[in-house]
Amino acid sequence: AQRVTQPEKLLSVFKGAPVELKCNYSYSGSPELFWYVQYSRQRLQLLLRHISRESIKGFTADLNKGETSFHLKKPFAQEEDSAMYYCALSGGGGGADGLTFGKGTHLIIQP
Amino acid sequence: KAGVTQTPRYLIKTRGQQVTLSCSPISGHRSVSWYQQTPGQGLQFLFEYFSETQRNKGNFPGRFSGRQFSNSRSEMNVSTLELGDSALYLCASSLNYRGLGDEQYFGPGTRLTVT
Numbered sequence: 001a002q003r004v005t006q007p008e009k010l011l012s013v014f015k016g017a018p019v020e021l022k023c024n025y026s027y028s029g030s031p032e033l034f035w036y037v038q039y040s041r042q043r044l045q046l047l048l049r050h051i052s053r054e055s056i057k058g059f060t061a062d063l064n065k066g067e068t069s070f071h072l073k074k075p076f077a078q079e080e081d082s083a084m085y086y087c088a089l090s091g092g093g094g095g096a097d098g099l100t101f102g103k104g105t106h107l108i109i110q111p
Numbered sequence: 112k113a114g115v116t117q118t119p120r121y122l123i124k125t126r127g128q129q130v131t132l133s134c135s136p137i138s139g140h141r142s143v144s145w146y147q148q149t150p151g152q153g154l155q156f157l158f159e160y161f162s163e164t165q166r167n168k169g170n171f172p173g174r175f176s177g178r179q180f181s182n183s184r185s186e187m188n189v190s191t192l193e194l195g196d197s198a199l200y201l202c203a204s205s206l207n208y209r210g211l212g213d214e215q216y217f218g219p220g221t222r223l224t225v226t
Binding site for chain 1: 114115144146153154155156159167168169201203214215216217218219
């Protein structure tokens with residue numbers, strides 16, 4: 001069974017400080033990993049995915065298969081980064097196992 | 112382009128009743144997935160429809176069912192409602208079958224309260 005763990009329910013950092021949101025996964029095959037974000041009163045939206053290897057809004061995430069992790073990082077936090085962040089995994093084989101989400105981390109950026 | 116729409120936005124039902132929720136995907140999108148979000152369990156995958164066929168199903172009882180129409184609109188039905196079915200139900204659409212890696216776009220959700 002596939003599983004995604006986000007160990008921090010709440011993460012509070014000061015503006016300008018580095019941010020790292022942790023995500024660990026359990027999956028026997030080759031997963032596809034995503035980060036979704038939900039800003040206050042907005043819809044859940046895709047932030048980035050590991051296969052695209054992009055930097056979105058200054059965020060990056062690297063898939064570490066050895067440590068089964070996909071941590072989200074940003075060198076300098078901004079107040080507009082405050083939101084709920086969800087790590088998600090899609091199993092291989094056409095995604096037949098569905099999209100599995102972590103419980104989410106509430107990121108608060110203090111001024 | 113209009114986003115994913117879900118109706119109704121809020122719903123209150125009584126235990127034992129059934130409910131039907133509706134989702135209209137982004138124009139041109141052919142895949143619709145449904146998720147249940149609760150404070151305790153978080154976001155859980157219910158099922159995915161593509162070309163009017165259920166392609167994947169999460170670990171939910173048979174009381175949860177769905178369908179997709181030829182215009183890609185989708186409905187999900189929950190029969191014999193239980194208090195634990197109270198949740199936010201999210202719909203997401205993608206251009207093609209999600210398993211191919213297409214990005215999903217989420218709707219605002221339907222808040223179901225079972226009393």
